Amino acid sequence: MSKRSVFDTVCDAIDASKSALKLYKELGISNREEIIKALREELLNHVEELAQKSYEETCMGCIDSKIQKIKLSIERTPGTEDLISEVLTKDKVMTLYEYSAFGIACAIMPSTNPIATVINNTIGLLAAGNSVILCPHPRAIEVTKYLTDIIASAILKTCGIDNLVTTLSEVSIKSIQEIMYHPDVNLLVVTGGSEIARTANKCDKKVISGGAANPTFIVDETADIDKAANCIVKGASFDNNILCVTEKNIVIVETIYEKFKEALEKEKVFYIDTFEDMLKLSKVLLTEDLKPNKFLGGKSVKEILDFSGINYSGDYKLIAVDVPKIHPFAIEELLMPVISVIKAKDFDEALEFSLCLEQGLRHTAGIHSNSIERLNIAAKTMQTSIFIKNGCSLDGIGFSEGNPVSFTIANRTGEGSTSARNFARRRRCALIDAFSIR
Structure with missing residues (x-):
């Protein structure tokens, strides 16, 4: 017709x-x-x-x-x-x-x-x-x-x-x-x-x-960790993370790493912190030239874990994986329900890592912190088109109440x-x- x-x-x-x-x-x-x-x-x-x-x-x-x-x-x-x-x-x-x-x-x-x-x-x-x-x-x-x-x-x-x-x-x-x-x-x-x-x-x-994006969010030691975890999972799991603005990388100040990990797991995140499982995930999510496997773009957590051969039980919204800041998961936009977690010794290093990971694309970034000074420093330093303070990435394009929507x-x-x-x-x-x- x-x-x-x-x-x-x-x-x-x-x-x-x-x-x-x-x-x-x-x-x-x-x-x-x-x-x-x-x-x-x-x-x-x-x-x-x-x-x-x-x-x-x-x-x-x-x-x-x-x-x-x-x-x-x-x-x-x-x-x-x-x-x-x-x-x-x-x-x-x-x-x-x-x-x-x-x-x-x-x-x-x-x-x-x-x-x-x-x-x-x-x-x-x-x-x-x-x-x-x-x-x-x-x-x-x-x-x-x-x-x-x-x-x-x-x-x-x-x-x-x-x-x-x-x-x-x-x-x-x-x-x-x-x-x-x-x-x-x-x-x-x-x-x-x-x-x-x-x-x-x-x-x-x-x-x-x-243009290209690689949204990176900082979580420092002053942040409301439970709220930060909830916001990150809400954004990064939305539509299996295929929106350009949603969280791809989290840079965490290492003193709160364990608490943050626990908070993510409470939000139904499957956490990968062993080299063996990270390698299994890498083999299916990346091609031979270390680029994202487009076949798995937008697939569910269940499908990705099944393809990876990683044992799991239960229903998960998101996969979090510990990686170094130079890993392809961190520097490439995967467009999958997977976030990279990168540890930094303090806020200054976290900001340095975040700036490096965003790669000057000036698309989207954010921070979870209760320090007004750090909120301002991060926003000025990152210079992204969208910057979110203590919120979810989706808030940045109008998902919060009463805001105009832009895609x-x-x-x-x-x-x-x-x-x-x-x-x-x-x-x-x-x-x-x-x-x-x-």
Whole structure:
């Protein structure tokens, strides 16, 4: 069965997007708000269905986590309210700053988070006044086409504009590059740390790009250890740790190591602290060139332990493994429910290790400490796009109550957690001669 706004060729998709944009430009902000409201209402009817389809196609993560992040993306992605106008008045001039659309946006999606990122980007891009061409990962093409049909149908029903959001029936590196380099495409939004992000920066147009991540969190001797363990497990186990922001490494001040280990085990963490089991885990999680085994990306703890041949009993949320700071588990982003635990002699060494492990990617980091001075030192030193103090990594992208949600973290181009205002051009308009009522 054919789906709405799914095209076989790049040219057809771009032509349709151009026609839709021409009509969309004639609408006002209130019309955009109506469209986004209708989208939210319609998408809420499909949350569980989309989570199931995403899981079945990508074979990564877990359905409960996907339901949660899809729902949050629908409900808490900022819309037109994010486009805040500014006015400056002087005696002889009024200067107005407002946000205008770029035009046609190409949004490149990751395999790890296809549904929530599509919804998050689509709402933000439409709020900014753009039309959208979605470029899914080949591993998530079918569920993206299904979602595009839902979105496009809801928009058509609301405002009569067809193809405001489109995608391709098949995707490849070649087709994505054709869209990126096309002269009618004005904005590139790239989520994830793939090679395509590097290509985007060569296209001579506006690029908002994420990049690789290796989120590292410090736990010092002043921390609330039980709370820290709970936050770390909540983040690192979420959707089997395939989100780019979730905890990958924990640097622990060694004086509290035993207490921290006990706290993790209370949170249903399978702890590996022997060389024999660490070696077993390494053999299956790493390839011969010491890179992550993509076959096990997003798999469950049970599947990973079974593949490793490690004896266990019970149900676990996460695997923690003691490693040196140069181990591939610590320096590579595994995208599995596995965290590396690295011991440091004190806070200063822990911060040094953390900075080394984050590798200057400036994506995500955090600290658990009751020292205000250390909280500030760590935040200033790490210089990451997202920094979390005494919380869970998920808090950093809007999972805490009332915060806006963002699933594109533009660490490569510097916008950080993105929203509608990042997907628009900030323009300055000056009116000369008196225009002040003061």
